[in-house]
């Protein structure tokens with residue numbers, strides 16, 4: 540038994556932070572949470588004194604790629620790497636996220652199932668790392684966001700990609716991913732910024748292709764995510780039953796209405812364009828990536844504001860791995876969301892309770908309540924007053940085990 544004395548406690552339910560609270564931990568689970576007056580600490584409990592800190596549930600990043608880390612132009616380099624090396628990188632980068640207070644990650648796209656391998660190594664205790672949901676390769680059309688952009692005579696191992704061009708192929712790819720241990724299926728509903736020759740505004744996978752993959756996931760109770768920037772692709776993904784829209788750069792009123800009706804989450808990833816615009820071509824980012832970022836950025840910010848105002852469910856995601864978007868710096872996304880008008884407590888919920896709900900893990904993580912995993916972090920200061928303090932996490936516990944602090 541462990542007992543944490545908390546200066547302040549934010550339990551992830553959205554209420555006013557509780558002063559002088561106690562969290563009791565039995566093995567890997569939370570046993571009791573409450574005010575010092577109400578929770579009796581058993582004499583044998585090991586005391587952890589965080590009475591000068593604010594204690595929160597472990598944070599969750601719903602959009603990372605653990606195989607990479609901030610490289611300005613990774614495409615060719617990625618193709619020269621062995622898949623086992625990608626998996627080794629994935630455990631190392633996932634650990635950076637864990638140390639930064641992100642006890643749960645959703646990896647939405649890796650080449651060659653390296654994410655699934657990393658997750659297994661962590662779950663089997665071979666490496667220390669966060670809890671992970673993993674998607675394997677992103678389902679993409681030929682020439683789409685997720686396919687390679689190499690010349691036809693350059694052979695790319697099809698196992699690195701999940702290129703599909705019909706509902707049957709989408710169904711088969713989804714089944715294969717699920718067979719190999721994918722927790723969710725990720726698909727490209729539109730073009731993107733960092734894929735040469737694709738248009739962020741243009742739809743890619745058809746409604747029928749997405750529906751086929753989504754239905755396969757649903758049969759096993761699994762969720763789905765769509766890389767979706769352009770308006771039409773967003774709407775078709777929502778209509779097909781997608782769990783979350785990633786990026787959502789060109790949302791119109793109808794798209795927002797559809798997301799509200801279907802309970803679709805938005806994972807904004809404001810970090811990704813921010814860093815690309817900040818570092819630009821001078822930073823070594825390909826010209827097309829910088830150009831397209833500038834085309835989508837303003838609308839991206841506005842879409843986030845409109846969706847938030849309308850009450851669309853928002854889960855935090857960084858797109859960590861994209862240029863200069865480093866693992867371990869994840870909480871910067873919360874600052875960008877707050878700077879765009881989100882209330883600090885809503886930003887905290889987007890990386891705790893809401894994120895857990897998007898992942899279907901609401902019974903296990905996201906809030907500090909009896910019976911949930913003891914995934915706990917602590918910071919100096921009060922994130923409700925200054926969201927930036929979450930960028931300096933001082934204490935990390937995962938499942939009752941001390942990771943940092």
Ligand SMILES: [Zn+2]
Nearest residue numbers: 602604648858
């Ligand atoms: Zn991404």
